[in-house]
């Protein structure tokens with residue numbers, strides 16, 4: 315599967331695993347989610363024999379075990395392993411019914427993606443090559459239309475889609491790819507392959523730190539609002555840095571500003587636009603930020619798979635320009651649905667007048683609208699917050715304030731260090747929303763230990779910094795006019 319994305323990735327995986335970066339908390343969350351979904355999917359076919367190896371060096375035993383259980387006509391297997399033509403494949407669930415064999419590959423995604431069909435085609439190739447006749451092969455994926463009500467309904471949670479027809483059509487391709495990739499693996503030198511869109515498709519390659527090291531931190535790949543294909547067009551012509559851009563290359567206003575700011579180390583501030591934008595703000599100002607998590611298997615009634623569940627907020631309040639800053643927060647417990655307590659406390663703190671500021675308000679607005687749908691008793695009061703919501707990102711998105719350090723981005727993660735270098739997400743235990751999600755989900759059923767307290771404190775620190783950053787950014791805008 316790695317070879318299909320890029321033969322060099324396959325070679326590096328086998329020969330240079332040392333070049334892989336450490337697995338991030340976000341990736342760990344995705345792996346854990348996959349394992350969790352897999353466990354639930356097994357319950358669709360309970361009581362199976364598990365052929366999982368004790369570790370990746372023991373697949374031979376798994377292959378032998380699978381063979382023995384097939385001979386014994388066992389009805390259900392998990393992690394059935396097969397080997398054929400120098401290729402090994404393991405399948406999530408194998409079922410035997412009335413002498414016929416059915417293969418199921420479980421994915422934690424919400425649809426059948428092309429790469430899953432290739433994966434199933436390879437499994438089918440190996441299983442049938444090893445001598446097992448497969449009557450049908452399916453992708454089992456999450457059904458996002460399912461709304462939990464009481465006990466989990468596994469038949470509703472999962473969609474089961476036959477992919478046999480497509481898999482059969484791919485068998486010749488799989489055969490030739492297998493030969494090609496075996497040759498790649500025999501190479502003694504790293505294969506030559508330039509960077510390209512394949513570095514992120516279908517997955518972000520873990521070797522980008524190695525293959526992209528000739529690309530400087532600021533390059534044409536950071537050009538704002540430019541399609542990826544156009545960026546690669548420039549790169550393939552040898553144009554990597556802004557100073558190499560040809561004179562006739564058409565830039566939008568925002569791109570021109572970005573290039574000029576970087577070349578001349580120039581900061582652009584559109585005083586009149588910022589002044590106009592600031593005029594709409596009314597004290598008290600509420601600086602508001604939400605954190606959410608998205609459990610693949612819904613944990614709470616009246617929620618869907620992958621629904622964004624708000625579990626935490628931070629609010630800083632400035633009653634007047636001169637007043638002391640006040641801070642409020644809420645942080646739920648994942649064992650209980652945090653949404654109603656979240657919205658009740660939010661409504662109480664925010665009250666009925668003054669501007670509510672968010673950075674990228676579309677995110678907070680969407681969560682508030684979802685809460686309106688799920689808890690209609692709060693709908694009117696939520697409207698009072700939505701009506702007062704203003705986006706602090708707007709001056710930066712419109713490049714009314716732009717410094718070269720923003721690197722073409724208007725994300726708070728770039729704007730904050732550019733404007734307020736002494737405030738930083740660096741060195742924080744939890745430093746971005748993805749890690750916060752993983753951390754909260756990881757708290758499920760965690761005993762009340764020092765580790766749990768540490769994670770909760772790190773979550774509080776992170777969310778608090780998000781709103782404190784907004785306070786300081788607004789202060790900077792007010793100062794500049």
Ligand code: SF4
Pocket residue numbers: 319320321322323324326507508509510512513514519520521522525526
């Ligand atoms: S970073 Fe790109 S070129 Fe390098 S191995 Fe990965 S996919 Fe291939």
